[in-house]
Amino acid sequence: MTRRGVLPGFGLSLGISWLFLGLVVLLPLSGIFLRSFELGWGDFWRLISDPRTLAALRLSFGAALAAAVFDLFFGLLVAWVLARYRFPGRGLVDASVDLPFALPTAVAGLTLTALYAPSGLFGAAFGLLGIQVAFAPLGIVVAMAFVSLPFVVRTAQPVLEELDPALEEAAAVLGATRWQTFRKVILPNLLPALLTGFALALARAIGEYGSIVFISGNMPMRTEIAPLLIVTRLEQYDYAGATALALVMLVVAFVLLLAINLLQRWSRKRHGAHVL
């Protein structure tokens, strides 16, 4: 029937993969689906069309997108510096990139709030410019960008390190400007990895709770993120309402990630063929 692949053990490894994916990912998620059905369609609709819910969802996804875009540029810069240059202290910078992962999110939140609060070091400076960071939507973006930065750096860095400098030399010899080299030679190779990093950063930012509740101020309609609404529901023992909100976040996040995946596939098809 089916042609045997070159690699052995396909059936076994696929089976184990499915089993683990099922137990660790799909089973808890289906629990969310089932639990939110307890609510009934009318209540469900009222919950997700509530202005406060909508404001929180807009804020969560909007801030996460902004943070992921920021990480995309800044993370690429860091990856570029780490991959292309040798300088004293490089090892230190390289190691510190991962710190946001290791730090408990509550600690990150407290630290960022101390820095960006009006009485803090950065907060006072921004205050002079008339910009409020902590206890405003901008603070949420800062916290999200902080916790998800490593994703972009760590996905772009190995690709940049693997990229043969001869390609750039060839482009230069053939008369390309620096910008043309970057856009036509480097970026196409980098794009799939960057998109992966972007998607990971976005997903991480959407789900972030621990650090944000410290820096956001949690004002309803203004700086209240969707995960906080979920916690609020749990606090009044409203499990069905909490899971319904979780379901909405899950679906929106899934659609976003799917779109990024498709974009990635498209970019691979378009650029992947004619390099390397």
Next chain:
Amino acid sequence: MVPRILILGAVAVAVLASEASRAGEPPAPARPEKVVLLNVSYDPTRELYAEYDAAFARHWEAQTGQKVEIKQSHGGSGKQARAVIDGLEADVVTLALAWDVDALRREAELIPEGWQQRLPQNSAPYTSTIVFVVRKGNPKQIRDWGDLGREGVSVITPNPKTSGGARWNYLAAWHWALERPGGDEQKARDFIARLFGNVPVLDTGARGSTTTFAERNIGDVLIAWENEAFLLERDIARGKVEIVVPSSSILAEPPVAIVDRYVDKHGTREVAEAYLRYLYSDEGQEIVARHYYRPRSKRVMARHAEQFAKVKLFTIDQAFGGWEQAQRKHFDTGGVFDQLYESKR
């Protein structure tokens, strides 16, 4: 089928135990040599129970010869109640609100109806109340609840939707407005709206608000538990803040209860009940007062009288007809608190 080795083991243990009890002096009820209790509590009681647990262990061992080890778990009151409902096998719970303890009955039938009548004084061996903490010298001249609704006064309180302590704050403010001469429901609503209009940051828990006020220097006044306020004034922000006691406040009664299903499962009912009852003893009450909770015992209270300001206190049952009603009217989805923010858009 029970494996034979287990039966043999059980018989051996029983024989040994009966031998041991015959050998030991008081032959009374056969107790295991050591017992472990899990007390699931809320955040600010950490230091209180650290001291009390040691005192109770001494007392229990002196009385029965049995060693008792008490494990503590602390966290937000609601979160802790949910953990027990979801299967954390607590022998006793000591939470911030009766509403959260009652959730063990409502959601999972872990404790029977009428649990609050099983121990004296609504099962609350200590009480606390809500006071204000202001900056040194009280520059904004804050004296009573009414000042918190004034324009230009910035108020720090946690979010009542996520914090048990914040619910006490809110209810104390509400009831003050309602009980003023000429006060009514609409005026109370307006006052609460003005008060929360003055709140720039809604932290998720009481400790978060304390940090915002003391470390970030945000706000003119912090609404806080009395014990938390003492901690700030005498320890964390010594010399930088002072306490203001309002004309009336709420009597917060953090209740304690044994969790019937789990003490029966663990066979710890006797020691768990003694553990909670000892809170009412002179030694228990003394420890309570040392940690700035108001003791129930008149004698102990008299010894610490100067520490606790005299305030007109009302209970939640008197003022709101119990937690269930207060929760439904004010804090559930679409309740009065939610309406404050919905009417603002």
